[in-house]
Amino acid sequence: MIRLTAITRTFHMGDQAVHALNDINLYIGSGEYVSIMGPSGSGKSTLLNIIGLLDRPDSGSYELDNRMIIDLSETEQAQVRREKIGFVFQSFHLVPRLTAAENIELPLILSGIPQKQRQSRVEEALQAFELMQRANHRPAELSGGQRQRVAIARATVMQPSVILADEPTGNLDHQIGSEVMALLEDLHHRGTTLIVVTHDRELGARAHRQIGMRDGKILTDQSNDAV
Amino acid sequence: MTLSDTLQTSFKTVLSYRIRSLLIVLAMALGVAAVVVLTALGDGARNYIINQFSSIGTNLLVVLPGRAETAGSFPGAILGQTPRDLTLADAQLIGRIPQVKRYAPLNVGAAELSAANRLREVTVLGSNTNLIPIRHMQLAQGNFLAQGSENSAQIVLGAKIAQEFFPRSQAIGQRIRLNDSRFLVSGVLAAQGESMGFNTDEIVIIPIHHAQSLFNTTSLFRILIEAKNHSEIESVKHAVLSVLKQSHDGEEDITVITQDAVLATFDRILHTMTLAVAGIAAISLIVAGILIMNVMLIAVTQRTTEIGLLKAIGATSANIRYLFFAEAIWLSAAGAILGFFLGQFGSWMIRIAYPLLPAWSPIWASTAGIAVALATGILASLFPASRAARLDPVNALSKR
Incomplete structure (x- = not known):
């Protein structure tokens, strides 16, 4: 459950103030599938970063799973990111010198989970995303689709309640892109909240709820009754 | 993590x-x-x-004439002159100090050594029989001023000198000349090589009296003293200073260096x-x-x-x-x-x-x-x- 109240975020470019987010109020229930769309500069990525605790709003309040997030210390926020949130990025952001398995293992290492448990969980993730054959390959030896599968495996290995995907198919061709989307949607079917930022209308339309943004404000918020 | x-x-x-x-x-x-x-x-x-x-001696003290400190009393001090020489009498006085194990007066000079139709310049040490143990030297053959022969004209040759002059024959018992004086070879030093820049293989040792007449002097270059043990080095130093001050009419005109201090x-x-x-x-x-x-x-x-x-x-x-x-x-x-x-x-x-x-x-x-x-x-x-x-x-x- 995500509840944003009166969120503002302003950037200063020189002496000009840019209102990336301007009084945003938003509620996203557990297990929802939401797409956030809008042209570049509309504030959709900033919104995602604030939901993902990578960025702090200048004002407003943020409640995640009944917990007020803004007042938490840096360390506590890191813990929330570790346990509740999974990120999927357009450019994958895999660590180039680590193998696929090691990349997936990273969040488990950061959480201080013992080695034995880590191994079995990484193995499960590799199996779930059909990466067993590629476990010991580095990102440079993987195709784009495989890289994004590794990234999704990494985002889900801690079993977070929210997956945040920023243009997850932006660097993939159409067919691989829809395969990746199918994987993400499968996570949603199993109860994870899925929030996808995209400027691709077709992709956005797959979500059950579509939020349209422009100039730091939510313009449209409509639900799809199709599914 | x-x-x-x-x-x-x-x-x-x-x-x-x-x-x-x-x-x-x-x-x-x-x-x-x-x-x-x-x-x-x-x-x-x-x-x-x-x-x-350490190899040049144990519990060693060296007495040298003159004082290493500046004092206003005598005018010669500025020129490095000393009012009184160290003499054999001084050395004998030192010998009476109870903490002294042995002492060796020392004169050093150069002279021409000739024997067996060969000739060379050598460094001559004049001393007594104690020099050899005090300086940790060793005799390969013979002896030096053994009991009862203290005043005879004996000479001990360094290993290399003995080798050069008597390559094929026994050195001991040979007669040699230092300048115009005649000496009987009584011993040969063991080869030791160089220590502290001083090559004991190329020296000769003669009795102190003969050295003083050879160099026409009555003063000593140094007096080497070996204390009975390590803890008595300081007390020997004070005793030497006071004994020699007394014999030099109350003038403290000598310097005592201890090996310890130099070390x-x-x-x-x-x-x-x-x-x-x-x-x-x-x-x-x-x-x-x-x-x-x-x-x-x-x-x-x-x-x-x-x-x-x-x-x-x-x-x-x-x-x-x-x-x-x-x-x-x-x-x-x-x-x-x-x-x-x-x-x-x-x-x-x-x-x-x-x-x-x-x-x-x-x-x-x-x-x-x-x-x-x-x-x-x-x-x-x-x-x-x-x-x-x-x-x-x-x-x-x-x-x-």
Whole structure:
């Protein structure tokens, strides 16, 4: 459950103030599938970063799973990111010198989970995303689709309640892109909240709820009754 | 993130940047090796000189005429003149001091030695029978002024002199000439080589009376004294000073040097020198530290997106800081250990090349070298690590 109240975020470019987010109020229930769309500069990525605790709003309040997030210390926020949130990025952001398995293992290492448990969980993730054959390959030896599968495996290995995907198919061709989307949607079917930022209308339309943004404000918020 | 995971993760990182890590480790290692080798040299030189100095006698005191201190009383002092010479009578007075084990008056000069149709200039020591044990010399054959022959015209030849003059025949019993005086060879010194720049193989020793008439003098060059034991060196020194002051009409116009004091001075000087070279070598460790800092700063820039990613998947600032920190510790520890062994190897090579020089690096130097390497490595990583930890994840991730 995500509840944003009166969120503002302003950037200063020189002496000009840019209102990336301007009084945003938003509620996203557990297990929802939401797409956030809008042209570049509309504030959709900033919104995602604030939901993902990578960025702090200048004002407003943020409640995640009944917990007020803004007042938490840096360390506590890191813990929330570790346990509740999974990120999927357009450019994958895999660590180039680590193998696929090691990349997936990273969040488990950061959480201080013992080695034995880590191994079995990484193995499960590799199996779930059909990466067993590629476990010991580095990102440079993987195709784009495989890289994004590794990234999704990494985002889900801690079993977070929210997956945040920023243009997850932006660097993939159409067919691989829809395969990746199918994987993400499968996570949603199993109860994870899925929030996808995209400027691709077709992709956005797959979500059950579509939020349209422009100039730091939510313009449209409509639900799809199709599914 | 557990400590062992932090160490393992950073170790993998170090391994994955092979050339970069190798160069840093090498720089660190050379610094530590320089400390080890240079202190081994310095301390080796110290031990070498102290050994040499100890070899010239035990519990040794040397009396020399004149005073090493400035005093206003007699005008000749400025010119280095002494009002009274050291004489044999003085030496006999010293012999009566109870703490004195033995003493040897000494005159030194040069004379022409001729025998068996050969001729050469030699250094002549005039002394008594005690000179040989006091100075830790050894007779290979014969004796010197044995009981009952104190005043006979005997001569002891250095090993090389004996070899040169009597290559095929027995030296003992041969008659030789020093300038115009005739001497009977009574002993030959064992070959000892050089010690303190003084080659005992190329000297001859004659009785003190004969030396004084040969050089036409009544004064002594030195009096060597051996105290009964180490604890009595100081009291012998005071006794000698007071006895000779009395016999010199209340004028304290002699100087007594103890071997201990000279040894201590040498020890101090050479120890300081060792410290100085260690300090110079330590500068290279500081340079290696700066190199580590530079490379770490570049690494932070290179890995900006990676740092952003780690934060996004839940790393705290402390996690990131420790990761960079651990990396620096691995690098400097590897450098320190490699450098230590390189340094030991270098010292070993020096010992092989110069067997006389006991080139062992003192333990304090090796320890300090390793400690300074670790400390500079860790200090150098503080700034890059905190810069990495402070990175804003949004900016870090958006960097392409």
